[in-house]
Amino acid sequence: SQQGEEDPQALSIQEGENATMNCSYKTSINNLQWYRQNSGRGLVHLILIRSNEREKHSGRLRVTLDTSKKSSSLLITASRAADTASYFCATDAGSARQLTFGSGTQLTVLP
């Protein structure tokens, strides 16, 4: 079963706007990671936030983590058409060796 669940499932915005995607999960985690996937193929790692961190920035990306609510958000500022992709959260939990991925948010940025 999926550990993380993203919402919305799909998001369409205009270039220059900000995009916010949310992820909820069920169990305690060591860290939470966000990945991007273009055209249903390989995933690219974007950012990792540890369970003792609340916010992290990387370029136009801002990630927050609220462990009390078991939720995270990914904000992409000043979006570009090239940001069009699927975005997945993935949790690294307990002694598990693998990441558990959510079902993803399909982001479309219109030029």
Added chain:
Amino acid sequence: GAGVSQSPSNKVTEKGKDVELRCDPISGHTALYWYRQRLGQGLEFLIYFQGNSAPDKSGLPSDRFSAERTGESVSTLTIQRTQQEDSAVYLCASSPRRSGRGDTQYFGPGTRLTVL
């Protein structure tokens, strides 16, 4: 340096045939993972290797699925007697150390398997 590579990139097979998918991880990465992604869905964990041993096979959906790894290099995922439900993109990832230590996983481009 080179990233994770997978072959073939696309595979079309007939129901009941066996298929073998290959993954070449990043050199020096000890951990290797196989995932399956059905159309429009998230990634489903299949199996994890630490070196050439597989401490976690919990995600393999049936005994038709098996995987092996040679040392800390290439891995093959074999699906016997393929079924239409096996159609998906099979993704391989590697990381430098054992997961649970906050490691980033580096993904290959995937193999798109279509079972007719």
